[in-house]
Amino acid sequence: MKVYKIFGFKPDRKFGRVAIVEFSIPAGPGRKYAYLLGSFNAFNEGSFRMRKEGDRWRTAVKLPEGIWHYAFSIDGEFTPDPENPRREVYRRLSYKFERETSVAVIDGGDWPFHAPSATYLYTVAGRTHVLLSAKAGAVTKATLVLPESEGMVGMRRKARDGLFEYFEAVLPGDGELEYSFEIQTRKGQIKRMGPFRAVPYRPETPRWVYERVFYQIMPDRFERGLPGTPRGRAFRGEESHGGDLAGIIKRLGHLEELGVNALYLTPIFESMTYHRYDVTDYFSIDRKLGGWGVFRELVRELKKRDIRLILDGVFHHTSFFHPYFQDVARAGERSKYRGFYRITGFPVVPEQFLRILHSEESWIERYQRMKSLDWNYESFYSVWLMPRLNHDSPEVRKFIRGVMEYWLERGADGWRLDVAHGVPPELWREMRKAMPEEAYLVGEVMDDPRPWVPDAFHGTMNYPLYELILRFFAEGEIDAGEFLNGLELLSAHLGPVEYAMYNFLDNHDTERFLDLVGDRRRYLCALAFLMTYKGIPSIFYGDEIGLRGRLGGGLSAGRASMVWDRGKWDTEIFETTKRLIRLRRRSRALQLGEFVPVRFQGRTMIYERVLGDERVRVEIRYSMEPEDCVFHVTTP
Structure with a gap:
């Protein structure tokens, strides 16, 4: 029995420690390529390519415990x-995935764990968060012990999953800590761990990001401003x-x-x-959208209004x-770009494919006929x-x-990186190091983002949060207590990165949340939560x-x-959305404040x-019966 192999644990500046895990599978005859898929990359090809060694495909990855x-x-x-x-059936509403998958349990041992790192000791907005993890049920009480003059601080039981519990204490100040x-x-x-002496991790997110509320536009569906027929093919x-x-x-007046x-x-x-999402020229603005001149004018008008811009x-x-x-x-094998793509054989497409492509049939007919043929290259979801x-x-x-x-x-303030979970994390780390510090980088990672943050991206599209929102607000599958545990578990996994995540109720790949x-x-109750929770909200x-x-309606439903x-x-909806955005923008507590649960019971949070000194109180009384749904936000 080969199964996956854990080659020990090593210290890690993000997660305290990570396991080196090798996954392998018999190669079989005639197979051309293999990828490792998982909840760490939304079961997407591209990011963890396997190498063939003898009669097996293999790859090794670093994974946090869990x-x-x-x-x-x-x-x-x-x-x-x-x-x-x-094996278990793994189900995610957020990206419509439900299949039988294999299960890997990464467990470093029974003793409680802490190491100064980005998720166990970090600072946000002048306060320090200290976390401790332990096997579920193994610890009844945890206390943070500070130097004699500062005393002892009880640690709150924060969250629990199938293996671990997390305890947290929050302290004023953000300097070096002995504990x-x-x-x-x-x-x-009664046992002691420590002592530790360390400077808390400080996130490197551009400061302008925390003050923003995003608005996402798919240009083709928003508004037409140019006269005549759009140019371009x-x-x-x-x-x-x-x-x-x-x-x-x-x-732009509407956005203002x-x-x-x-x-x-x-x-x-x-x-x-x-x-x-099928780019033919990365250095040109699509002529059907107006070209370079109109883009330049858009950038100029956005900067006048202090509206930041990120591109896809x-x-x-x-x-x-x-x-x-x-x-x-x-040109086939003679092409100087043959190494630019994942080619599996030559010619990359058969002659019949090219004949259909250059025929006089409609594009839709051609597209469907070509789709039925074989080709010799890897592609996005076999498209x-x-x-x-x-x-x-x-x-x-x-x-x-x-x-x-x-x-x-030329005026962009950052990037949203498409199918980021289908690209090796080390490539994004390389890009992150090369980009200006003020550029906000957010990756499309549709499941657990831990392999990607905070070193590859400042944040990701917050699909784990969206999953919880769907299960509580849309499907009613979980109650407020389970919702809170999910929030706090996500917080324990992500640490300060949570404040830079791109949060949403829907986007161009989902159904409209109102639907x-x-x-x-x-x-509106769900929107109130989005606007008052940690992370960067978007409309x-x-x-x-x-x-x-x-x-x-599939990907195009919304x-x-x-x-x-x-x-x-x-x-x-319009007036309430405006009020919530105004509230978010003027409140530093909503942007960077500590999240303090008061009551999460039944369907009330x-x-x-x-x-x-700023304290914002949020009450959401949610019901699957619409007339019973209300929310109140109380500010100083």
Whole structure:
């Protein structure tokens, strides 16, 4: 029995210690490639590529302690570990995943653990958080022991998962700390850990981020500002609505009225589709959106209004029609870009594929016919239009860095990195080191983000929080107590990174939250939570007016066109959203304050956000019966 192997633990500046875990699987004849998938990369190919050694595929990763779910992708085929008898169905509402997976238990031993590191000893806004972990049920009481003049501080039992419990104490000040722990075990023994002496970890997030409320726009669906027919080449029959960057400039007054002060645009570079996640030229603004001149004007107008801008970087794959891939398709093994992509054989596409591509049929007919053929390259979710980049290539890394720096120099304030969980973490760490300190980097990581933060990204799109929100507010699967435990467990896992996470109720890849809960009051209660919790809140265009999408519509379910007829707006949602944004922007306690649970019981949650003398109290009484949903936010 091979199973996964744990080659010991090593100290880690993020998590105190991590396990070196080797995963392997029999190679089998004729197989071309293999990837490790798991809850650490949203079961996505690309990030943890396996190497073939003899008759097995292998890879080693560093993982924090805990229970991890995993599988393999062999030539694109999802495969649980055939040598590990422990399997469970792993389900995530947030990215619609439910499959039988293998289970890896990473456990460093029975004794309680602490090491000065980013998640066990850190400072935020002038206070210091100290955490201790222990096997679930092993410790009945934990006390933080300070030098004699400062005394002892009881530690709160913060959260619990299937293996561990976490205890926390919060202290004033952010300087070097000398401390130890007094621990009472389940057997009644009193033990000491320490002493420790360390400077708490201080996050390196750009300070401007904490003061922002983001507004996400998919340009094609927002507003049209240019006259005439959009220029540029696209798939005919694609569901293009004609929005452009001039339309965004036209509606900047709406963003100011709403009160948002940061903008996230889905891809705006040359592409063949309305969504533009298949880029053909990374150094050009899509002519269908107005081109470079309009982008320059947009940047100028945003800076006048102190609205920050982050762009969407698609570096997991390019378009089939990108010149580099076209050269590979044309020249084959002679192409100088053959190492730029994950090619599995030549020619990369059969002659029939090219004949259909250049035929006179409609784009949709061509697309569907080509989809049914085989091709010799890895791609995003086996979509022929999106060939996967070879992230091991120095040239690819140089290219990605060049694109990111180019647009930061031309007015962008940061990047949201698409399919970030499908790109090796070390590539993002390399990019992070190369970028200016003031550039906000947020990755699309749809599950546990620990392998990616805080060294690769300042934060990620907060899918673990979204999962909890769905289970409590939308599905009613968990009560307030379970919701709180989930929040506090996420806090224990992420530490100060939680304050820089990009939080949302919906986005361009999800159904509209209003559609999911089906009622204005339930939506507003969830929005009140989002605006008063830790992390950077965001609004998806149209949420503020009650824009509806369609349930069960897949990735495009929420991509409805913005409605500009005010007579069709939900004015209660609009006015409440404005009030909550104003509250968020003027409150340092909501931006960086400590989260203090008061009561989480049944479907009621009461908590405070505290920073210095400022204390904000939030009460949300939620019900699956809409008329019973209310929230109150009390400020000094």
